Amino acid sequence: MGKAFEIDRSFVLTVLTVAGMLLAILALWPLQGAAAAYFSLAGLLLVYLAGGLPAAWRAAATLWEERILDIDLLMVVAAVAAAAVGAPFEGAVLLTLFSISTTLEERALGRARRAIEALMELRPETALRKAPDESVSEVPAADLQVDDVVVLRPGARVPADGVIVSGRGSLDEAHITGESMPVAKQPGAPVFEATVNLDGVLEMAVTKTIEESTVARMIALVTEAQAAKAPSERFSAWFGQRYTVAVMVGAVLAFAAFYWLGRDWEEALYRSATLLVAASPCAIVISVPAAILSALSAAARGGVLFKGGAALETLAAVDTFAFDKTGTLTTGRASITKV
Numbered sequence: 001m002g003k004a005f006e007i008d009r010s011f012v013l014t015v016l017t018v019a020g021m022l023l024a025i026l027a028l029w030p031l032q033g034a035a036a037a038y039f040s041l042a043g044l045l046l047v048y049l050a051g052g053l054p055a056a057w058r059a060a061a062t063l064w065e066e067r068i069l070d071i072d073l074l075m076v077v078a079a080v081a082a083a084a085v086g087a088p089f090e091g092a093v094l095l096t097l098f099s100i101s102t103t104l105e106e107r108a109l110g111r112a113r114r115a116i117e118a119l120m121e122l123r124p125e126t127a128l129r130k131a132p133d134e135s136v137s138e139v140p141a142a143d144l145q146v147d148d149v150v151v152l153r154p155g156a157r158v159p160a161d162g163v164i165v166s167g168r169g170s171l172d173e174a175h176i177t178g179e180s181m182p183v184a185k186q187p188g189a190p191v192f193e194a195t196v197n198l199d200g201v202l203e204m205a206v207t208k209t210i211e212e213s214t215v216a217r218m219i220a221l222v223t224e225a226q227a228a229k230a231p232s233e234r235f236s237a238w239f240g241q242r243y244t245v246a247v248m249v250g251a252v253l254a255f256a257a258f259y260w261l262g263r264d265w266e267e268a269l270y271r272s273a274t275l276l277v278a279a280s281p282c283a284i285v286i287s288v289p290a291a292i293l294s295a296l297s298a299a300a301r302g303g304v305l306f307k308g309g310a311a312l313e314t315l316a317a318v319d320t321f322a323f324d325k326t327g328t329l330t331t332g333r334a335s336i337t338k339v
Contacts, residue, residue: 010106048079077276081276127139130203144209149203152202154197164204167187167202190207193216230309232291233309255268256268
């Protein structure tokens with residue numbers, strides 16, 4: 001809930017930022033006079049508040065916690081400098097572009113979180129544990145221990161990895177193994193957490209705790225894959241930190257140089273602010289996440305799911321593919337072809 005709220009908040013702030021930018025543009029044409037001034041002021045204030053304050057907060061947090069001058073800080077300083085020298089419209093453009101790029105990046109992160117949440121939802125919350133005296137009680141699945149005996153009724157999800165000790169039936173393992181057809185189970189057969197008992201009453205002995213189960217390993221693998229950044233993303237982050245420091249130092253040196261050459265401090269400030277605005281890395285900030293997100297979305301619409309940007313970029317060097325037998329090259333659904 002909290003993560004979804006964060007993503008929704010970022011989206012709303014970006015919408016407000018874009019709306020403010022449109023108001024400021026509307027003030028340039030076709031409005032005239034006092035109406036244009038009011039629209040311009042309202043739009044620019046909205047952009048600086050909705051687009052600038054969140055970026056300033058992130059920049060301050062990064063500087064305080066990690067002692068890093070990042071691109072957030074450079075964009076905010078450039079926008080404020082533009083406003084200080086009488087060019088707030090240019091600063092608003094920077095903040096708008098930066099807000100859009102941030103939302104695109106958070107959408108990609110949101111997709112990763114949703115993938116993990118989908119795996120978590122496969123897990124049943126409770127299980128029917130059979131005691132040594134043959135009594136059956138409902139307990140939280142997280143409380144199951146190795147060697148506990150669990151009763152699986154038709155339609156129940158398997159609460160932990162284990163082995164069948166009594167009964168015969170079939171399980172739907174599509175979510176875990178990709179096998180589209182029901183898998184027959186008899187005493188001695190292994191079962192996996194989150195698979196579904198289709199028929200028959202089965203009893204299973206737990207062989208792994210919930211922390212060591214198949215689903216737990218899947219969640220760990222997905223988390224690691226989603227956390228892995230693509231080479232272009234790593235380079236963008238590496239370059240961005242150094243670029244920020246270089247531009248900030250350059251702006252300070254420019255101010256000092258112009259002031260030393262006899263220009264008044266206002267002109268020196270204007271020229272250093274011009275350097276900040278001109279050197280703002282909009283293209284660097286927007287291009288990498290936008291390109292990766294666009295590619296991942298296009299692939300998903302075509303039925304191809306990538307673990308993340310790193311896997312996507314690795315594809316360029318792949319010359320051999322291996323496919324499993326079901327659900328990848330086929331639909332994974334059986335149908336009657338002849339009677």
